[in-house]
Amino acid sequence: MRKSFKLITVFDIPIEINYTWFIVLGLVVFSLAARVFPLTNPEAGATSHWIMAFITATLFFSSLLAHELAHSLIAKKNKLPISGITLFIFGGVAHMEDEPHSPKEEFQVAIAGPIMSFFLALVFFGLAQLSYNLAYPNTILTMINHLVFLNLAVGVFNLIPGFPLDGGRVFRSILWHFYKDLKKATAIASAFGKGFAFFIITLGILYVFTPGLTVSGIWFIFIGIFLLEAAELSYRHVVMNKLLGGTKVESLMTKEVITVPANMPLDKLLDNYFFKYRHASFPVLEGDNILGLVTFHDVKEVPQDKWSTTTAREAMEPVRKDLIIHKNTEAMDALAKLASNGIGRRLVIEHAKLIGILSRKDIMRLFEFKAEIEK
Structure with missing residues (x-):
């Protein structure tokens, strides 16, 4: 059985959903409906909280998809083939079939995602102001405000200079331009990525033993392990590409x-x-x-x-x-x-x-x- 199924095709880019995505969707909806919205909107009933949570989660993951589409469209503009985008438990990933050919390409592709997240945060901020001025219900204003915060968080998180996060790729492009050596640039950026991953794991361990933060701690540990493995695999891929380049x-x-x-x-x-x-x-x-x-x-x-x-x-x-x-x-x-x-x-x-x-x-x-x- 396939681990992912195709949802739609946008700009000739297949969009797939990995079955693990439903886990994080459920966690996000549950967290918003059972913990967040009852505090921000106690006047709304439980049914309203669940509806608000589902709408907010759907728009948030649509924002993540837009983030990955930004990467993909800039990659295609630079003649880098994209085989598709997959939404999974840790967010989304655009599948580039080739590495960028220059630091400039790397920078343009990497920065496109955070720019899209910040742009969406700005759009939702504008909608929040409009909703406030038009005296829309507090439930709508709450959902929009959360989307402002979530898109800002995605943009800031991805600018952390730890490979393979977007910020790590931006960092690698700068190092690549300076050293003229992709392997060396990747090694340094990956080291930063591993350092950040260990920091996230350590923070998660501390949270696990903090009352009320146990679930967040476990989530941090999983994210840290994922980033650690991704950094190692990304560096290994570059090394392999260098050693096997030209071999048929x-x-x-x-x-x-x-x-x-x-x-x-x-x-x-x-x-x-x-x-x-x-x-x-x-x-x-x-x-x-x-x-x-x-x-x-x-x-x-x-x-x-x-x-x-x-x-x-x-x-x-x-x-x-x-x-x-x-x-x-x-x-x-x-x-x-x-x-x-x-x-x-x-x-x-x-x-x-x-x-x-x-x-x-x-x-x-x-x-x-x-x-x-x-x-």
Whole structure:
């Protein structure tokens, strides 16, 4: 089952919602309805508090989406491909398929999000003043005031110079411009990001043992851990990009591919291939024609009492776009494609013939060798 589902497409950018987003949506709505609005608007009933909470949460997450759209549109303007935007438990993320090519591009893309958040805060502030002057109900004024505060908070938080926050990317762009070295700039910005992450985690631990702040403390700890891992992964990605840049699939793939005949029963497939070679998947051929890829998971999906009568052809994943990769694909692009199909392997096909197979291990093995030499 997919972890995300597509919601809409805006400016040719697919918008997806990760299932974890519903957790934070519920927490935000509950916090506003059960704790905040009963204090700010005690005259309104419980039903009104829940309606206010749902409307405020919906507009807040729409604001987060606008924040990520700002990043995405500026990225597209700079010819940086965007595969989509995902809303998840820690907010939203725009999926850039390539790193910015210059400090200027990095700065423009990074600063666009906070600028959008501050702009929305200004818009909601104007609406608050209008609502006050027109004597709108206090419930409406309360919701708008909270949206002013929330957008300001998002803008300020994202300007903290800790990578991979927007502020960290702005900081990296300045360091990149100064040092003329993306790897060094990323290392410094990531160190700041890790420092900020440890600060958030420490604060969370203190909150956990403070009466009334336990839930906030747990939330801070999770955010800190997420930022810590993100900073490390972002730096690793830059290092990998530098070490693997220019490397093509053709030089990485396994050319002597172990294949299985399409009519082989699954029980023999297990004994003669999976148990013997200990690979997680094998290409399925009929003569010289590539039909698909059969995985260990595919075999397990078939009831054991039918293994002797079910063939590899019947159990396999048929050849499709996300199972194939071109021999001239760059290593970093290949790594992303391998992660996207859930199998971790792709067939290299030329003129309808199988010429090789690529796995994540093939790429990581070369990276580890090059990283060892760089030490």
